[in-house]
Structures are given as C-alpha cells and as structure tokens.
Amino acid sequence: MKITILGGGGFLGRKLAQRLAAEGGLDGRPIAELTLFDLAEPAPLEAPFPVRRLAGDVASAADVAKAVPEGTSVVFHLAAVVSAAAEADFDLGMRVNLHGTLAVIEACRKLSTPPRVLFTSSVASFGGGQSALLPDEARQVPGNSYGAQKAAAELLLADASRRGMLDLVSIRLPTVIVRPGRPNKAASSFVSAILREPLLGLETPLPVGEDFRVWVCSPRRAVDWFLHAAVMDTAPLGIDRGVNPPGLAVSVGEMLAALTPAERALVRSEPDAVIAGIVGGWPAEFAATRAKKLGFAPQEGVPAILAAFREDDLAATRADRGM
Amino acid sequence: MKITILGGGGFLGRKLAQRLAAEGGLDGRPIAELTLFDLAEPAPLEAPFPVRRLAGDVASAADVAKAVPEGTSVVFHLAAVVSAAAEADFDLGMRVNLHGTLAVIEACRKLSTPPRVLFTSSVASFGGGQSALLPDEARQVPGNSYGAQKAAAELLLADASRRGMLDLVSIRLPTVIVRPGRPNKAASSFVSAILREPLLGLETPLPVGEDFRVWVCSPRRAVDWFLHAAVMDTAPLGIDRGVNPPGLAVSVGEMLAALTPAERALVRSEPDAVIAGIVGGWPAEFAATRAKKLGFAPQEGVPAILAAFREDDLAATRADRGM
Ligand SMILES: NC(=O)c1ccc[n+]([C@@H]2O[C@H](COP(=O)([O-])OP(=O)(O)OC[C@H]3O[C@@H](n4cnc5c(N)ncnc54)[C@H](O)[C@@H]3O)[C@@H](O)[C@H]2O)c1
Ligand SMILES: NC(=O)c1ccc[n+]([C@@H]2O[C@H](COP(=O)([O-])OP(=O)(O)OC[C@H]3O[C@@H](n4cnc5c(N)ncnc54)[C@H](O)[C@@H]3O)[C@@H](O)[C@H]2O)c1
Numbered sequence: 001m002k003i004t005i006l007g008g009g010g011f012l013g014r015k016l017a018q019r020l021a022a023e024g025g026l027d028g029r030p031i032a033e034l035t036l037f038d039l040a041e042p043a044p045l046e047a048p049f050p051v052r053r054l055a056g057d058v059a060s061a062a063d064v065a066k067a068v069p070e071g072t073s074v075v076f077h078l079a080a081v082v083s084a085a086a087e088a089d090f091d092l093g094m095r096v097n098l099h100g101t102l103a104v105i106e107a108c109r110k111l112s113t114p115p116r117v118l119f120t121s122s123v124a125s126f127g128g129g130q131s132a133l134l135p136d137e138a139r140q141v142p143g144n145s146y147g148a149q150k151a152a153a154e155l156l157l158a159d160a161s162r163r164g165m166l167d168l169v170s171i172r173l174p175t176v177i178v179r180p181g182r183p184n185k186a187a188s189s190f191v192s193a194i195l196r197e198p199l200l201g202l203e204t205p206l207p208v209g210e211d212f213r214v215w216v217c218s219p220r221r222a223v224d225w226f227l228h229a230a231v232m233d234t235a236p237l238g239i240d241r242g243v244n245p246p247g248l249a250v251s252v253g254e255m256l257a258a259l260t261p262a263e264r265a266l267v268r269s270e271p272d273a274v275i276a277g278i279v280g281g282w283p284a285e286f287a288a289t290r291a292k293k294l295g296f297a298p299q300e301g302v303p304a305i306l307a308a309f310r311e312d313d314l315a316a317t318r319a320d321r322g323m
Numbered sequence: 324m325k326i327t328i329l330g331g332g333g334f335l336g337r338k339l340a341q342r343l344a345a346e347g348g349l350d351g352r353p354i355a356e357l358t359l360f361d362l363a364e365p366a367p368l369e370a371p372f373p374v375r376r377l378a379g380d381v382a383s384a385a386d387v388a389k390a391v392p393e394g395t396s397v398v399f400h401l402a403a404v405v406s407a408a409a410e411a412d413f414d415l416g417m418r419v420n421l422h423g424t425l426a427v428i429e430a431c432r433k434l435s436t437p438p439r440v441l442f443t444s445s446v447a448s449f450g451g452g453q454s455a456l457l458p459d460e461a462r463q464v465p466g467n468s469y470g471a472q473k474a475a476a477e478l479l480l481a482d483a484s485r486r487g488m489l490d491l492v493s494i495r496l497p498t499v500i501v502r503p504g505r506p507n508k509a510a511s512s513f514v515s516a517i518l519r520e521p522l523l524g525l526e527t528p529l530p531v532g533e534d535f536r537v538w539v540c541s542p543r544r545a546v547d548w549f550l551h552a553a554v555m556d557t558a559p560l561g562i563d564r565g566v567n568p569p570g571l572a573v574s575v576g577e578m579l580a581a582l583t584p585a586e587r588a589l590v591r592s593e594p595d596a597v598i599a600g601i602v603g604g605w606p607a608e609f610a611a612t613r614a615k616k617l618g619f620a621p622q623e624g625v626p627a628i629l630a631a632f633r634e635d636d637l638a639a640t641r642a643d644r645g646m
Contacts, residue, residue: 098479143485145482152479158465159467
C-alpha cells in the first residue's frame, strides 16, 4: 500500500513516519511506498520500504497531486499553519489551512479508489472555557482563525467524504505534550515547557495558576490515534466524520506533581493576564464517549507522558539545544 | 448610506430591494445608493434613490470589489447556488457558495470602515430529522454539499468579523414559502407548490404524508429579518454570529387546512420515497430562543403567509406563467 504524510517534516508527521518505519506495515499489509511531503524536503528516514521525500506547498494543487500518486491508500493530512501563526497572518492561515485542504480534496478525487484521509483538526476549534465538559455534540464556535479554518476544513472534507471522493476521519487533537524544542510565542507553549524545561535543568515561567486545567495527549498516543483512524471501519461514523479523541484532562498542579522536587523548583509563577485570557477560553475537558466506542485508546496519566518524552525526545532535545 | 445586495436579482434579493425602495431608507437614515449585483444584470427598480445594477460573478474578487465600493455600510450576501444545483454540480457549489463568500470577505476588508454583512445561511446545514427540536447550540452536521458550504462560509465570515474585517449576522433561513414560479426539481419544491398551484387552479402532487412537518417562513418575514440584522446591535452576539430565526413549524396537513375545499382537492397524494428520504432528514423545528431575545420577529401562521402571497405575488405569477 502507498501512504502519504502531508506535513511529514513536522513534529507529529515525523513521529508518525518513524512509527510506520518501525512497524514496516499498516494493518498487517506491507507498505509499498511512503511519501513525506513538507515545505522543506523532510529529513531522510530509515525504513524497510521506499521513502519519497518531497518539498512543496500544500496550497498548490499540482504539488499535492505529486504527493498523492495513483494507488495511494492513506493520506495523513497534517500540514498546517498553527494557531499563533494563523492569528498573526490571516492570509497565510487561510492559504495553508483552508486552501491547502481544498487541494487535498482535489488530489484525492482524482484517484481511482478514494483514499482514507486522516485530518488533524484541533480543540482550538471549540470555545467553552475552563468550566466546560464538552459533549460529543458540542458546536464548534472558534475564537481564533486557526480554529475557524480547521472547523471549516472539517466540514468541506466531510462533504467530499459523503460524496465518495475520499473516506475521512477528522481527529480534533488535544494539546500535544511534551513538545520538544524551545519555548515559543504560542499561548500554549507553557503547557509543554513546564515539563520539558525542568527536565533539561532549566528555569521556566508559569503564566497561569496551578488550578488551570488543560486537555492533553502525548505524541505517542496521537500517533496511535492516527493509525487507528487509518484502518478503522468508518461505516459507524455515518456522515459525522469528526472525532473528539479521549485525551487527558489535567491541572497544572497535577502536571508539576510528576516532577522531582528539584525539577519542580525550576517552575516559577509569573502570572500573565494575556496568556491566561487566551487559554482560559479553551475547553478543559471533553466527554469523548463516541471515540472510546470507536476504539480510540484513552490517554494515560502524566507519568506515562513524561516517561515517553524521556525515552523518545530528551536526548535529541538536549543535542538540538547544544546542551 | 450605501447598500449592496449580492444576488440582488434573485427571489429574496428582489423582495429586499423592493422593500428598501418602498421605505426609502434604513434605520431612519437615507439611502445614498443601492447596488444590485447578480449573474445577469438585475431588472430596473423604481426607487427614491440611485440604483446601480451590475452583472458579475460573486466568485470573482474584482467583480465583488466593484459591487462593494468604498463607503458601503451594509452588504446583503444572498448570492448562492441552491441545494439541488450544488448537489448536482460540486464544483459550481464550491465556487459560488465557498469561494464567492471568500471574495465577499476580501471586498469588505478593503473598506475603511467594516460594513455590516448579512449572510443567508440555511437550515439545510443541519441534520436531525423529523423528531428533532433543535436548540440554538445544535451542531451543524450537513447531509448535503449546499449545507456544508453554507456552514463553512458561516465559520469563515464569523472569523473575519471577529478580526474586524466586517460585522456579521448570519441567518439560517427556514424554507421560504410561498415561492413564486413553477414547480422545480428541488426536493423542497412541493412545500411551496401545494399552496401556490391550487391558488392558480392547478393540480399538484404531494410526495409526503400530511403529518410531515417543515420549518418555514414567508418572504416578507425573511426580509424583516434581513433588515433587523442590518441595523441591530451586534455586541450581544459576541463571537457567535449565527442565528436560527423564529420560523414556523407546520405540518402539511395544517398548510392544506388553510386552502378552500376546492383548492384542497387539487392536491393529490403521490408518495415519493426519494423525496421523502431527503426531506425526512431535515429538522422540523428549532427552539430559536436566542433570536427572539435578539429582536427577530416570529413568523405568523399559514393564513398570513397565504395572504402575503396573494397580495404580493399571485398576479405576477399568473402573468409569468401566461395564465
Ligand atoms: N501539536 C499540537 O499540540 C496539535 C494540537 C492540535 C492539532 N494539531 C494539528 O496536528 C497537525 C500536526 O501538528 P504538529 O504539531 O506536527 O505541527 P508542525 O507545525 O510541527 O507540523 C506541521 C507541518 O506542516 C508544514 N507546513 C506548513 N505550511 C505548509 C505548506 N504550505 N505546505 C506544506 N507543508 C506545510 C510545516 O512545515 C510543518 O512541518 C497540524 O495539522 C496541527 O494543526 C497539533
Ligand atoms: N428561498 C429559500 O427557501 C432559502 C432557504 C434557505 C436559505 N436561502 C438562501 O437565501 C439566499 C437567497 O435565496 P433565494 O431564494 O433568493 O435564491 P435565488 O436562487 O432566487 O437567488 C440567488 C441569486 O444568486 C445568484 N447567483 C448565483 N450564482 C451567482 C454568481 N456566481 N454570481 C452572482 N450571483 C449569483 C442567482 O443568479 C440568484 O439570482 C441564498 O443565499 C439562499 O441560499 C434561501
């Protein structure tokens, strides 16, 4: 089978590619070819199957058509401009998150067999705030351009799926922690930083209170969900192709409790009203009843998330940051 | 004030233009210029203010920019490919209903003052079926391309509104009856036809049972809502710019009861499983609680709807159909 990862050079795209390489197949079927597509040519990947690495723009129908050749069975559409960048540059967000998705629909409908498409939507497409426990039927009322573009893309992909141009599963991902790399300007940056920086022996600010609650998952569990979405029976979904996966609702205090006292001491309270205002609008918890029935595995607790970061990413993060 | 009606040559666009001409102003302010924009140049309109009539394509940013000149205060965006046509031709529906809306955003953001935009979305963006009473928070899970394009357009317009490019009110219109003209291939055609055709003395088939319930409004009330949306205070809407207006939930039996016995006898039961299947998925009733609080007037009963059709459209319909 042929598989394509759009955004295959990004954080989750890379993790997914590595998992496919480690497993060698999908659903017991061998992988004939894996295409990794991103703005810059993705880094080489050691794998027991051929890997094509393509540079291109997901908003270009011609580029996406090259990335999704005839015979492609599964397209993982992860290419995106994420929330802070889409808010800072409306046109860029629209181009990549909306028009990029339209280019994916165009490429898929040209194939003789409609491919399974896994689309990564986001909890940023919901409002609701800290007090909310969002049911599966909750309406998406996005408070940011990224969330609006993701929710609109979900609707258009679902319609293309209903029409038989592709076979969609959209997953509204929680905040994925622990993200490697450096703290950045994203409002959610601290959610990873308060675990990652102390593990690196570095101080880090905490802009919200310890009772702040956030809906999270690990990159490992996100990849589990992608693979489940790639092989599951989609008939039980009917026309409603969006899934709120079973993440973990956790408070900052519970996250910090998983650190050693010495690590914990590196997290300094530095209240930031702007960040608190933005993240305070995010829903803290989802019921995720449907996803569990559909076989999506629930996220384990913070210790498992920390252990996975230590095993998978700590050494590379140290090296990247010249430590 | 300058006002533009995109889709100004259509059924509701024409009614809205006639109302503006009759009233001469909006919210007590005189109208300096009204632009009517449609695929074909709209028919002349007698009005106490200058009327520009433009032919153009709403999917062309250049055409829409001409239709929305500097100084425009209100844009009524009614241009659309309606449900049966958007289902029959995916690309046409995407071009007009999605890309047309993007062109409207582009035109509005170029103005020095963000205009009020009234967007006509549709109950076709909801599923739910006959047993549903849809609350204001109901999720849009469209079962047709038209509904998906309308729901996606709502999201993108709301985001542009949040960003200050325009000031949006989206109205999810019920089925508007009585539509003049002839029966057509739309699944909803019978909802108008079972009233209109008997009033013209013509037989007409009824494809569903008399207990079939439908959410309707009159063209007069739809225009009332457009004008209210054009002048209302939008602050109470917050970022949620979509409104389910207070239509009328009515059964086919109740509609037929408003006819005389002789007219009633012209409606022949002709069950059609295909039509019943499509329209059976439409929600029959909405709570519309928020819209009532926001000052949208509720739809009166079927006799008022019939009276309005007799006064406004019956003679013209007879003439159009050579009767
Ligand atoms: N990481 C999270 O916490 C999180 C949460 C919710 C949703 N998501 C979604 O999951 C997906 C993957 O997230 P990630 O954390 O790996 O993000 P990432 O930014 O690391 O990866 C996205 C990739 O898309 C690529 N890209 C951007 N513009 C492109 C273009 N025009 N053409 C081709 N490629 C382009 C980027 O170069 C990047 O490699 C995204 O769709 C994101 O919106 C992520
Ligand atoms: N009438 C109803 O029952 C109903 C119900 C729900 C929503 N709506 C919505 O209300 C609005 C008005 O409905 P209507 O009944 O007057 O429909 P209509 O079809 O009579 O009017 C729509 C107008 O848009 C024009 N149009 C189509 N493509 C265009 C293009 N590319 N460029 C410029 N103009 C174009 C058409 O020529 C037409 O005059 C539409 O947006 C429709 O989706 C109507």
